[in-house]
Amino acid sequence: MEAVEDLEAQQQKTMESHLPKIQRKAKHPVILKFKDVVYKVKLPIQKKTLFNKSAESALREKVILNGISGVVKPGEMLAMLGPSGSGKTSLLTALGGRLGGNLKGNIAYNDKPYSKQMKRNTGFVTQDDVLYAHLTVTETLVYTALLRLPNTFTKEEKIGIAEDVLIQMGLSRCKNSMIGGPLLRGISGGERKRVSIGQEMLIDPSLLFLDEPTSGLDSTTAQRIVSTLWDLAQGGGRTVVMTIHQPSSRLFYMFHKVLLLSEGNSLYYGSGSDVMDYFLSVGYIPSVPMNPADFLLDLANGLSPNETEDQGTVKEKLIVAYKNKIANKLKTELQEEEAAVTDDSKKVGKWPTTWWQQFSVLLERGMKERRHEFFDLLKITQILVVAFLVGLLWWQSNITHLQDQVGLIFFSNGFWGFIPLMNAIFAFPPERMVLAKERSSGMYRLSSYFVARMISDLPMELILPTVYTIITYLMGGLKYKMTCFLYYLFSQLLGIMVAQGLGLALGAIVMDHKAATTLGSVLMLTFILAGGYYVQHIPAFIKWIKYLSIMNYDFKLLIGSQYKPGQTYPCGDKMCLVEDFPSVKSVGLNGQFVCVVVLLGMFVVYRVIAYVALMRIGVTRKIRKA
Numbered sequence: 001m002e003a004v005e006d007l008e009a010q011q012q013k014t015m016e017s018h019l020p021k022i023q024r025k026a027k028h029p030v031i032l033k034f035k036d037v038v039y040k041v042k043l044p045i046q047k048k049t050l051f052n053k054s055a056e057s058a059l060r061e062k063v064i065l066n067g068i069s070g071v072v073k074p075g076e077m078l079a080m081l082g083p084s085g086s087g088k089t090s091l092l093t094a095l096g097g098r099l100g101g102n103l104k105g106n107i108a109y110n111d112k113p114y115s116k117q118m119k120r121n122t123g124f125v126t127q128d129d130v131l132y133a134h135l136t137v138t139e140t141l142v143y144t145a146l147l148r149l150p151n152t153f154t155k156e157e158k159i160g161i162a163e164d165v166l167i168q169m170g171l172s173r174c175k176n177s178m179i180g181g182p183l184l185r186g187i188s189g190g191e192r193k194r195v196s197i198g199q200e201m202l203i204d205p206s207l208l209f210l211d212e213p214t215s216g217l218d219s220t221t222a223q224r225i226v227s228t229l230w231d232l233a234q235g236g237g238r239t240v241v242m243t244i245h246q247p248s249s250r251l252f253y254m255f256h257k258v259l260l261l262s263e264g265n266s267l268y269y270g271s272g273s274d275v276m277d278y279f280l281s282v283g284y285i286p287s288v289p290m291n292p293a294d295f296l297l298d299l300a301n302g303l304s305p306n307e308t309e310d311q312g313t314v315k316e317k318l319i320v321a322y323k324n325k326i327a328n329k330l331k332t333e334l335q336e337e338e339a340a341v342t343d344d345s346k347k348v349g350k351w352p353t354t355w356w357q358q359f360s361v362l363l364e365r366g367m368k369e370r371r372h373e374f375f376d377l378l379k380i381t382q383i384l385v386v387a388f389l390v391g392l393l394w395w396q397s398n399i400t401h402l403q404d405q406v407g408l409i410f411f412s413n414g415f416w417g418f419i420p421l422m423n424a425i426f427a428f429p430p431e432r433m434v435l436a437k438e439r440s441s442g443m444y445r446l447s448s449y450f451v452a453r454m455i456s457d458l459p460m461e462l463i464l465p466t467v468y469t470i471i472t473y474l475m476g477g478l479k480y481k482m483t484c485f486l487y488y489l490f491s492q493l494l495g496i497m498v499a500q501g502l503g504l505a506l507g508a509i510v511m512d513h514k515a516a517t518t519l520g521s522v523l524m525l526t527f528i529l530a531g532g533y534y535v536q537h538i539p540a541f542i543k544w545i546k547y548l549s550i551m552n553y554d555f556k557l558l559i560g561s562q563y564k565p566g567q568t569y570p571c572g573d574k575m576c577l578v579e580d581f582p583s584v585k586s587v588g589l590n591g592q593f594v595c596v597v598v599l600l601g602m603f604v605v606y607r608v609i610a611y612v613a614l615m616r617i618g619v620t621r622k623i624r625k626a
């Protein structure tokens with residue numbers, strides 16, 4: 001890949017002279033204030049009525065966050081601690097401007113509400129790393145830089161920034177290693193987390209949120225990650241907020257501020273070093289020397305060192321103590337902090353890069369991610385062997401009867417693995433097609449495959465059928481003239497792209513993979529059956545479905561790539577017209593141009609539907625948030 005090679009060359013040149021940009025200051029320092037944040041969700045409950053004991057559904061409101069306040073300044077790192085289910089992720093998501101629904105209270109960024117400009121200035125690292133398994137660390141960062149950085153940077157500058165971040169995150173040693181996944185060994189968990197943080201650091205955010213950046217890591221690796229974050233905050237003037245489960249005592253004292261949550265309530269907010277004194281002042285002191293984080297979690301779970309108190313009493317006591325001793329002080333602190341950043345929201349364009357740039361980077365990344373599929377030895381062998389065998393079937397065949405041997409290829413739009421096989425089966429005169437049809441019907445790719453593939457990347461679908469077709473053609477499996485061959489290839493690719501559009505539209509409308517797959521299966525089956533080849537006598541009242549069927553147009557084009565009206569084939573002792581053969585007749589040989597136009601129309605319309613459906617989801621989320 002060109003961009004990655006550029007990066008490697010640049011890295012060699014600049015490695016020594018480069019100072020990691022960890023000292024680089026935040027561009028727009030952010031004071032994050034949140035006051036009385038309340039978040040509630042409605043949950044269904046089953047209620048039994050008095051008389052008939054049947055279940056009756058009702059909604060119950062659950063308070064997830066109950067009036068949480070705090071302030072985090074540039075250069076500070078806030079850690080949110082608490083038992084599982086205490087509301088850490090909900091609060092982090094709310095502060096990161098990502099939580100819709102019933103959210104109340106005041107969250108301000110330099111005394112202003114969340115805005116597009118703030119979004120550009122904010123990085124959010126989710127708990128689960130969303131990375132491509134087959135890309136290297138360098139490729140991952142370079143592609144993200146090319147996608148996310150605005151056009152005010154040249155391509156070389158974007159690559160340079162990716163290089164800075166790579167060094168900054170301490171990833172130089174594994175820069176050429178694959179990310180890896182469940183079935184592929186790759187970089188370590190700590191390195192993965194660094195790559196995820198690096199992806200956010202590319203946009204140089206002044207406000208950084210991280211959801212459990214140390215979960216699943218050993219204490220040394222966790223320490224390294226938190227040290228990096230500490231540098232970003234303290235050295236770079238950034239505001240860092242994270243949730244963390246059970247930090248070691250070494251980590252605990254690195255946090256400038258700690259917020260302890262229990263069932264959506266604040267139990268402590270303040271500096272990490274003051275925490276033990278505070279709990280001593282409210283009557284709790286660990287019975288044995290222990291990690292302060294463990295002590296805090298025990299208290300948040302209602303476990304007191306004085307075993308006389310029950311869990312409810314402990315929690316209640318700590319909530320009251322918080323209100324009396326911390327809440328008022330915090331209110332004053334919230335009022336005192338002055339915002340110090342100018343509002344430059346007008347400078348923010350709609351998209352950082354053009355449509356074409358996004359398309360080409362995504363295409364290149366998709367190809368790179370799936371190169372192992374294209375170049376997998378087994379797959380290459382499969383392509384070559386099958387294509388070779390298919391070619392052999394027609395090797396030295398009598399070319400004076402070429403026309404008779406030209407088959408009807410209508411399955412080429414199907415599962416790529418069967419394409420040469422289909423070509424072989426269908427490269428027979430039409431009278432033998434019925435047998436071929438029966439043999440092959442079960443092989444037709446399932447719609448679930450079709451939806452899954454369509455929702456994923458494009459190149460695989462385009463490249464493999466093309467490779468098969470070309471090899472088979474070269475081997476003589478397809479006895480076409482070049483124009484027929486190109487026509488065939490064109491109709492095949494057009495069909496695939498239209499089908500992909502349909503998959504995208506379904507996926508975007510339903511937004512549920514399982515439901516989209518099921519719907520896709522039903523739709524595809526309907527389209528296949530209504531397409532005119534399998535069922536030739538469709539009842540009049542559902543005949544119109546044929547005109548919506550991609551298959552109808554695709555079959556027509558594929559048959560058209562083989563036969564022209566007026567061509568004949570030997571049937572018994574006479575010659576019959578190809579267009580009179582029953583299955584060809586039901587599809588028809590005329591109207592080829594109309595088919596191309598309709599398929600192109602479908603290609604556009606399905607994508608527009610997908611776009612509108614996605615936009616609608618975005619708008620609905622915004623309305624919910626508002």
Ligand SMILES: Nc1ncnc2c1ncn2[C@@H]1O[C@H](COP(=O)(O)OP(=O)(O)OP(=O)(O)O)[C@@H](O)[C@H]1O
Nearest residue numbers: 041043064082083084085086087088089090091243
């Ligand atoms: N949309 C929702 N609908 C129903 N319950 C929700 C919703 N969002 C959060 N909750 C509930 O709110 C509580 C807090 O969830 P949250 O994920 O914030 O906790 P957490 O402290 O981050 O937990 P963990 O450490 O296990 O990730 C949980 O009991 C969760 O089930």
